[in-house]
Amino acid sequence: MRILITGSNGQLGSEIRDLVSLYKTTDFIFRDLQDLDxxxxxxxxxxxxxxxITGVINCAAHTDVDKAEENPEIVKQVNSEGVLNLVNALKAVNGKLIHISTDYVFDGKNSQPYNELDPVNPIGVYGESKRDGELAVINSSIDGIVIRTSWLYSSNGNNFVKKILHLGLEKKELSVVFDQLGTPTYARDLAKTCLKIICENNSNKISEKRQIYHYSNEGIASWFDFATEIIKLGTIVCKVIPVLTKEFPTKAKRPHYSVLDKTNIKNDFNIEIPYWRDSLKDCILKIHKNKAQ
Ligand SMILES: NC(=O)c1ccc[n+]([C@@H]2O[C@H](COP(=O)([O-])OP(=O)(O)OC[C@H]3O[C@@H](n4cnc5c(N)ncnc54)[C@H](OP(=O)(O)O)[C@@H]3O)[C@@H](O)[C@H]2O)c1
Incomplete structure (x- = not known):
């Protein structure tokens, strides 16, 4: 097996790179925008x-939700047409695909976890472009699955965890919205899942009927809960103040509720998913360890 990781310098791609030594019988090739667009x-x-190449884990994406509102064409090119390119290239070699999508394909009007059959209704350019990317995989004849995830963070790259750790040291108070609910997901946990699916015996499941799966860490949080836990685990003295989304306007609208139901991925691939607070603890320990080196 020869697996290509696209967008390999991003959060998820970097976590996959860090884990591939566990899979000695598989070759991995890592490429990012500058060497493979x-x-x-x-x-x-x-x-x-x-x-x-016999398989691809597509980690390449345009992920800035607010900037997406200003540059819909570029976002569409990467998040939908780019995925279609991958599908067409893999079709010619009979290759497998794991493509990553987002909870932002939902409008957030649910009050119970979204399952894969719930209707999508993206409320922003980013969500729309990611939905088109999903359709490129679903409507194709290749062996491909889409994994929707949410609120991704890692010890690499720019993300909410690193931003809050940084701002918490600079400021006495931080205002964070408490009326958007979802689940933080450690990119390392998702990376383990992608590798297990594509490299282990379970990979034949990619050929089966179900094409969309949901994956996040377990549990539910608001961004306020998430920030409060980051400050606590970072042992930082900073007050986190809960505010409403309407007090904190952003360019892109975000779903108020985007918790994902992970029953299918857990059952089909025999996966155990860690609780978000436990994974956050691991990530913050890693960030501190990296700083100390
Ligand atoms: N981040 C989240 O909170 C979140 C939540 C739900 C789902 N997801 C999805 O999860 C996946 C991984 O996200 P992530 O957070 O790891 O993203 P990321 O850190 O932004 O990484 C994406 C990588 O793709 C690269 N890229 C952009 N355009 C490309 C192109 N045309 N060809 C090849 N590479 C390209 C980026 O390069 P540049 O940096 O140079 O542009 C970057 O290195 C994405 O599909 C994303 O939509 C993310």
């Missing part, structure tokens, strides 16, 4: 053929 079909198609 998924929007360039010719280059992508040639690369997949010439390198004998």
């Amino acid at each position: 998924i929007c360039d079909f010719k280059a992508l198609n040639n690369f997949i053929k010439e390198q004998n």
